Amino acid sequence: MSTALDLSLRDQAAAIAAGEVDAAELLEASLERIEQRNPAINAVVETFPERSREMLAAAPPGPLHGVPVVVKDEWPLPWRAQRFGAAELMRPTAPGESGPYRALRDAGAVVVGVGNMHELGAGSTGNVSVYGPCRNPWDTERCPGGSSSGPASAVAARLVAGAVGADGLGSVRFPAAYCGLTGLKPTFGRSAMEGHHMAPVTDLIVSGPLCADAADCRLLGSVLYGEELAAGDASGLRIGVVRDPVSEDVTEEVREACEGAIEALREETGGEVREIVLPDLIPATLAAILLINAEGLAGTTPQQFNELHPDLSPLARAVLKYRLLLPAPALVQADRLRTLMRRRLAELFEQVDAIAWPTVPAPAPPLDPAMVELPSGAHGADQANVRGAALANLTGIPSISFPVGLSAEGLPLALQLQAAWGRDELLLDAAEAFERASDRRWVDSKPPLAEAEPTEA
């Protein structure tokens, strides 16, 4: 028997609004399901049933009235400071009303739990966290993707139908890809960021929705943006495809799935596919990494690096200290390359509406070691993944990842589309067009964990 918890985010909201589902029962069912399924995936690191019930009792009418959601451990809540998946953040945090919290509260949503995340947001796998590794519901011995690991794993396991993540170098899109979800990285500045500990200094990080499909991302995204992401028409979509060593360095099944999806999208929209040239993607990736690491130095003093929490992972300690050694000429060069890539993209988006390439070059790797085997050899998943995602953060453009297939091992495969600044809605339209073209086969696929005995609601 299907339950309200297994409905889409929009259908949960509609059913509550229509009086067909009791929001209090839905909240209790979500809490119960977290108890049942979460031990296998460690997606939700904290629940606060009384706070959630209070939030529901005070929930105003709104587009998400009574709908339970999970929020990444990157956003403060009035009763809980974010921990950023780490033993320490190197900057003070406190409970408070973050922008995403306010947006959710004002939309009537109920925060039912906090989602796990990769330590310090510094990984694409989700297998390192102060709370222990998060796991992928499609295969609990594999990475869920990061850094928004818990939000993605929670939605994939249908603990909730929507979750809020954050994306600084792909951290919404990687877990969306690994967990078979749709994840939207908004145009910089469009979605709520207040209260994030990096908000005053970052040019790269944004909040973003993780949901099963594009329509749910549109709904949750509209809440986070504070404006309706109106549905439009992706007819005549001009899709740009880059052929370079990075975009070609993917597994055969990723290549086939993404090429098939691009062709299906072209056919569905009556559009066209053009090969485009976008040089310097590898240095642009590094530029984004350097800039976000430099942002991380803001407000710190060298003395703090002598007092790092002993429970930080050895790699986190090393990266934090290495930040101090980044050469200034490289940061200057990174800034110039950002300008160049922004200008190149502005010209490209005169010729095409969206740029398509695989979100990640291989499906979810094992938790340990998180390595992927590509045509160029074996790589750490972080190094392989970031090449496909950092451009959007470096330049500010929006990007979306959506599922386009399953690997031979039954793991999700994903395509990423990127569009010009402010064309977030077009990305949702395009993702919906692909859903139509594929008869919703991939967005309606569920991992084995989500097919387990349902909780009554």
Added chain:
Amino acid sequence: MEASDRSDDFIPAGLASLGVEADETELAMIAAVHGVFWPPIQGLLALDLGDVEPERNPDLSQAPR
């Protein structure tokens, strides 16, 4: 310049100049991080971007002006 030849000096000396301590294990880990970052940093530094006029206070929510 072979970065790895100098990294044994560069890393502890750089940290020490800032008054930051690191034990042998940390230094080894930082050296590993350096080994990953340094080749692409050299590639970035080698790019000829002299003709690129940087945006002043770029608004990343919009296309460049």
